Amino acid sequence: MATQSFKTLDSLDPRGKKILLRADLNVPVHDGAISDLTRIERLAPTIRELADKGGRVIVVSHFDRPKGKPVPALSLAPISEALAKALGKKVTFVPDCIGKVAQSAAAAMQDGDVIVLENTRFYAGEEKNDPEMAKSLAALADVYVNDAFSAAHRAHASTEGVAHHLPSFAGRLMEIELNALKAALENPERPVGAIVGGAKVSTKLDLLDNLIEKVDMLAVGGAMANTFLAAQGYSVGKSLKEDDMLDTAKAIMAKAKERGCDLVLPVDVVVSSDFMAGAPTETVAASAIPADWMALDVGPKTTALLIQKLSTLKTLVWNGPLGVFELPPFDEGTNAVAQAAAKLTKEGKLKTVAGGGDTVSALRHAHVLHDMSYVSTAGGAFLEWLEGKILPGVVMLSQAGEDVAPL
Numbered sequence: 001m002a003t004q005s006f007k008t009l010d011s012l013d014p015r016g017k018k019i020l021l022r023a024d025l026n027v028p029v030h031d032g033a034i035s036d037l038t039r040i041e042r043l044a045p046t047i048r049e050l051a052d053k054g055g056r057v058i059v060v061s062h063f064d065r066p067k068g069k070p071v072p073a074l075s076l077a078p079i080s081e082a083l084a085k086a087l088g089k090k091v092t093f094v095p096d097c098i099g100k101v102a103q104s105a106a107a108a109m110q111d112g113d114v115i116v117l118e119n120t121r122f123y124a125g126e127e128k129n130d131p132e133m134a135k136s137l138a139a140l141a142d143v144y145v146n147d148a149f150s151a152a153h154r155a156h157a158s159t160e161g162v163a164h165h166l167p168s169f170a171g172r173l174m175e176i177e178l179n180a181l182k183a184a185l186e187n188p189e190r191p192v193g194a195i196v197g198g199a200k201v202s203t204k205l206d207l208l209d210n211l212i213e214k215v216d217m218l219a220v221g222g223a224m225a226n227t228f229l230a231a232q233g234y235s236v237g238k239s240l241k242e243d244d245m246l247d248t249a250k251a252i253m254a255k256a257k258e259r260g261c262d263l264v265l266p267v268d269v270v271v272s273s274d275f276m277a278g279a280p281t282e283t284v285a286a287s288a289i290p291a292d293w294m295a296l297d298v299g300p301k302t303t304a305l306l307i308q309k310l311s312t313l314k315t316l317v318w319n320g321p322l323g324v325f326e327l328p329p330f331d332e333g334t335n336a337v338a339q340a341a342a343k344l345t346k347e348g349k350l351k352t353v354a355g356g357g358d359t360v361s362a363l364r365h366a367h368v369l370h371d372m373s374y375v376s377t378a379g380g381a382f383l384e385w386l387e388g389k390i391l392p393g394v395v396m397l398s399q400a401g402e403d404v405a406p407l
């Protein structure tokens with residue numbers, strides 16, 4: 001697992017300083033409204049701390065994927081209003097993130113002020129990690145604070161490049177995310193288990209490979225499990241599976257055996273003739289999926305098996321739902337296992353760490369999001385961290401200290 005040491009806000013006196021704060025304001029928006037405020041709420045303490053101590057907080061973030069040009073619908077203006085509400089404080093929106101407009105806004109700030117600059121991805125230089133863009137961002141401030149763990153897997157101008165030019169610190173959310181993930185996997189209380197579900201083996205191959213080396217039990221659910229069942233020689237009917245991943249699945253099974261990792265696959269599944277609510281369903285053994293049917297959830301025997309396995313663990317890492325949780329009744333397996341994990345967590349018997357966009361939705365759907373020990377705000381970055389990859393945004397925090405390149 002990638003470990004670095006980094007400076008936190010404990011070693012920054014923000015008074016009178018202009019602080020470029022990289023946040024992740026890439027919040028989910030549906031029908032024009034923010035549908036989940038988690039990222040804003042989790043970021044707020046960092047801003048509050050810096051502003052209350054007299055810092056001048058210049059918030060920068062990307063939003064969505066405007067592909068290097070201004071897209072009015074992807075402006076951060078409405079999100080800065082939501083931030084102001086969460087902070088209970090005036091936040092000024094600035095309609096550019098570099099250049100004269102941003103410079104004069106930064107120059108006019110008083111101690112304790114908070115401004116939000118426009119979407120960094122309105123410039124192509126952001127995603128290209130253009131050194132000029134990084135320098136322009138750095139020129140706005142005296143120090144850089146990165147609080148965007150969920151964007152730390154991107155080597156972009158505002159997440160990586162800028163830290164070459166300013167003394168850099170981890171914000172409180174970044175610090176919490178890194179410490180929670182380290183505690184869960186670097187030196188976990190054992191036995192440690194992982195549940196990995198979701199749609200495709202191909203997108204989580206590195207994750208499975210790395211987890212097998214770290215955990216004592218690895219349960220695979222969701223459509224990914226179908227590929228494993230097929231690799232075992234079972235017919236999986238019309239279920240979603242990846243034929244080009246069969247050998248990979250076999251190799252993962254062999255590696256688990258070799259390393260003594262208990263790889264748990266579904267023993268029964270809930271199948272349906274169609275991918276739609278109200279379609280007929282049946283529960284069948286994992287080895288007996290009818291030719292014209294598809295597996296859309298784990299069955300009750302698998303659910304009971306997973307719950308029994310959870311009771312033997314001290315730490316659980318969870319990414320990916322066990323079934324098509326968006327389409328009841330195929331949420332039952334995920335709901336039951338999530339609720340069992342929540343109960344053990346509340347009883348102090350299990351430490352649970354979860355992350356991933358759909359995973360967070362699935363845990364919320366099961367009404368247990370707040371009962372996990374830790375839920376990461378990250379999707380892609382959470383996965384890459386669990387895969388053992390080095391995250392560029394995190395690396396820069398440990399490398400860029402006082403000794404930075406002059407502008």
Ligand SMILES: Nc1ncnc2c1ncn2[C@@H]1O[C@H](COP(=O)(O)OP(=O)(O)OP(=O)(O)O)[C@@H](O)[C@H]1O
Nearest residue numbers: 198199222223295296320323324356357358359379
């Ligand atoms: N048996 C199944 N058949 C088809 N799709 C499935 C099955 N089980 C789960 N899924 C789908 O997998 C999707 C979630 O997988 P994904 O890998 O994207 O999760 P995640 O890593 O938490 O999310 P994200 O990629 O957004 O961070 C859900 O939309 C769910 O419906």
Ligand SMILES: O=C(O)[C@H](O)COP(=O)(O)O
Nearest residue numbers: 024026064150151379380
């Ligand atoms: O939501 C996320 O995972 C981060 O904000 C990164 O967004 P991206 O996948 O568009 O880089």
